[in-house]
Amino acid sequence: VKRATSLGEIAAKGLCAGCGLCVGMAPPGSVTLEMSAAGFQRPRVAQALPAALEDKLVALCPGNQLSAPPGDAPHHDPIWGPYYRPMKGHATDAEIRFKASSGGVISAIATYLLASKAVEAIVHVGMDSAAPLQSRLLVSRDRAGVLAGASARYGPAAPLENINDILAAGEPFAFIGKPCDVAGLRNLAKVDPRVDRLMRYALAFFCAGVSSLRISESIVGKYGLTPNDVQLMRYRGHGCPGPTHIEAKDGRVFEQSYDETWSEELNQEIQFRCKICPDGIGEQADIACGDAWVGDSGYAHAEHEGWNALLARTKRGAELLTQMQAAGALYLEPIALADLNAMQPHQVERKQAVLARLAGMAIAGAMLPRYEGQNLLRAAWQGRKRFLGNLLGTRRRIKAGAHREGPVATTE
Numbered sequence: 175v176k177r178a179t180s181l182g183e184i185a186a187k188g189l190c191a192g193c194g195l196c197v198g199m200a201p202p203g204s205v206t207l208e209m210s211a212a213g214f215q216r217p218r219v220a221q222a223l224p225a226a227l228e229d230k231l232v233a234l235c236p237g238n239q240l241s242a243p244p245g246d247a248p249h250h251d252p253i254w255g256p257y258y259r260p261m262k263g264h265a266t267d268a269e270i271r272f273k274a275s276s277g278g279v280i281s282a283i284a285t286y287l288l289a290s291k292a293v294e295a296i297v298h299v300g301m302d303s304a305a306p307l308q309s310r311l312l313v314s315r316d317r318a319g320v321l322a323g324a325s326a327r328y329g330p331a332a333p334l335e336n337i338n339d340i341l342a343a344g345e346p347f348a349f350i351g352k353p354c355d356v357a358g359l360r361n362l363a364k365v366d367p368r369v370d371r372l373m374r375y376a377l378a379f380f381c382a383g384v385s386s387l388r389i390s391e392s393i394v395g396k397y398g399l400t401p402n403d404v405q406l407m408r409y410r411g412h413g414c415p416g417p418t419h420i421e422a423k424d425g426r427v428f429e430q431s432y433d434e435t436w437s438e439e440l441n442q443e444i445q446f447r448c449k450i451c452p453d454g455i456g457e458q459a460d461i462a463c464g465d466a467w468v469g470d471s472g473y474a475h476a477e478h479e480g481w482n483a484l485l486a487r488t489k490r491g492a493e494l495l496t497q498m499q500a501a502g503a504l505y506l507e508p509i510a511l512a513d514l515n516a517m518q519p520h521q522v523e524r525k526q527a528v529l530a531r532l533a534g535m536a537i538a539g540a541m542l543p544r545y546e547g548q549n550l551l552r553a554a555w556q557g558r559k560r561f562l563g564n565l566l567g568t569r570r571r572i573k574a575g576a577h578r579e580g581p582v583a584t585t586e
C-alpha cells in the first residue's frame with residue numbers, strides 16, 4: 175500500500191482536506207494556504223522543509239491520518255461511532271435558533287461556554303468580508319461574535335491555519351469545526367500537550383464534504399454577479415435550512431433554496447478526500463451536531479423550525495448537555511439510532527462505502543490515507559450489496575485521475 179510522505183503528495187493525490195493544520199504548525203511563512211485552480215485551499219511549501227518537520231506535518235494531517243475516536247463512551251455503533259445518547263433538540267434562544275444553520279445547538283453551546291466562563295474564546299469560522307464567498311478564521315469572545323459566525327459556510331474553510339498562535343496565547347477555548355478539523359486537533363494533541371490543556375470542548379457538525387469555491391462563484395454568476403460584486407453571502411441559516419442569500423454591493427438581493435444550492439450545485443464538486451471520508455459525523459468531537467432532516471414523509475429539506483440531531487461522544491460532552499438542559503439553554507429529547515439513519519441517509523451510505531472505495535484506490539495504485547478505529551469492516555458488511563460497485567467505480571475514477579489535483583494557483 176502506498177502512503178504519502180510529503181505535504182505536496184498529500185495535496186496532489188487528493189488526500190488534503192484543507193483544514194490548514196500544516197500551515198498553522200509550520201514556521202511562519204514556510205507553508206502557506208492558497209486557493210488551487212480547482213477552488214480548494216491547499217498548502218504551498220515555500221521552501222524545502224527539514225525532513226523531521228515534514229514527517230511531523232504529514233503525521234498530523236487528518237486527511238492523511240485519522241486516529242481512533244476517544245474511548246470513554248458507553249456505546250459504539252459501526253456507522254455512528256461512539257456515543258452517550260442520541261438526541262434531537264434546539265437552542266431555546268430564538269435569535270440563535272433562527273440565525274443558525276439547523277437548531278442552533280452549536281452556537282448555543284458556544285454562547286453558554288463563554289457566558290459561564292468555561293472558556294475564554296471560541297475558535298470557528300465566518301464570512302470573509304473581504305471576499306464574501308469565502309470563509310475565514312474567527313476567534314469569538316462574546317455572543318455577538320458567536321452569532322456572526324453562526325450557520326454553515328460551504329466551500330473551503332481552514333479553521334486550523336493559525337492554531338499554533340491560538341495555543342501559544344494560553345487561553346482556554348472551545349473549537350468548532352468539521353470532523354476532519356477536530357481530527358487534526360486530536361492528532362496534534364498526541365504530540366502537543368497544549369491542546370488537551372486548553373481545548374476544553376471540541377464541537378463538530380456532520381459534514382457531507384467541502385465543495386469547491388468555483389461552485390460558489392457559479393451560484394453568484396447565475397445572477398450576473400462576479401465575486402467582486404458581492405458584499406454578503408450566507409449559505410443557509412435565518413430559518414432552517416434557510417435560503418442561500420446573496421447581497422450585491424449595489425443593493426440587489428438574491429435568494430435560492432437550500433436544495434438548489436446544495437443538492438443541485440455544491441454536491442457536484444466535493445473534493446475527492448471527502449468521498450472517502452470515514453468520519454462525516456464528528457466521531458472525535460465531544461459533541462457532534464447535524465440536521466434533523468425528517469418531515470412527515472421522511473427525509474426532507476422543506477423549510478421548518480430549526481432542529482439538530484446530536485450525539486455526545488465523551489463524558490465531558492454528555493455532562494455539558496445535561497447542564498445546559500437543566501439551565502434551560504437547550505431543549506433536548508431522546509431519539510434512537512434508527513432515527514439518525516433516517517435523518518442522515520447519505521452519512522450511512524458513505525460510511526458503508528468507504529472500505530470498498532479504499533480497496534478500489536489500492537487496486538488502482540493510489541496512495542491511501544491511514545484510518546484507525548473507524549469500524550470500516552463492520553460498516554462495509556452492512557453495505558455489502560454495493561461493495562463491488564463502489565470498488566469498481568472508485569478504481570475507474572482513480573484511473574481517470576479523479577483524485578489528482580494540479581499545483582496551487584500562483585497568487586502573483
Ligand SMILES: Cc1cc2nc3c(=O)[nH]c(=O)nc-3n(C[C@H](O)[C@H](O)[C@H](O)COP(=O)(O)OP(=O)(O)OC[C@H]3O[C@@H](n4cnc5c(N)ncnc54)[C@H](O)[C@@H]3O)c2cc1C
Binds near residue numbers: 273278282299463466
Ligand atoms: C461543508 C459543510 C457540510 C455539511 N454537511 C452536513 C451534513 O452532511 N449533514 C448535516 O446534518 N449537516 C451538515 N452540515 C452542518 C449543518 O449545516 C449544521 O452546521 C449543523 O447541523 C449544526 O447546526 P447548528 O445550528 O447547531 O450550527 P450553528 O449554530 O449554525 O453553528 C455552526 C458553526 O459551525 C461553524 N462553521 C460553519 N461552517 C464551517 C466550516 N466550513 N468549517 C468549519 N466551521 C464551520 C460556524 O462558525 C459556526 O460556529 C454541513 C456544514 C458544512 C459547513
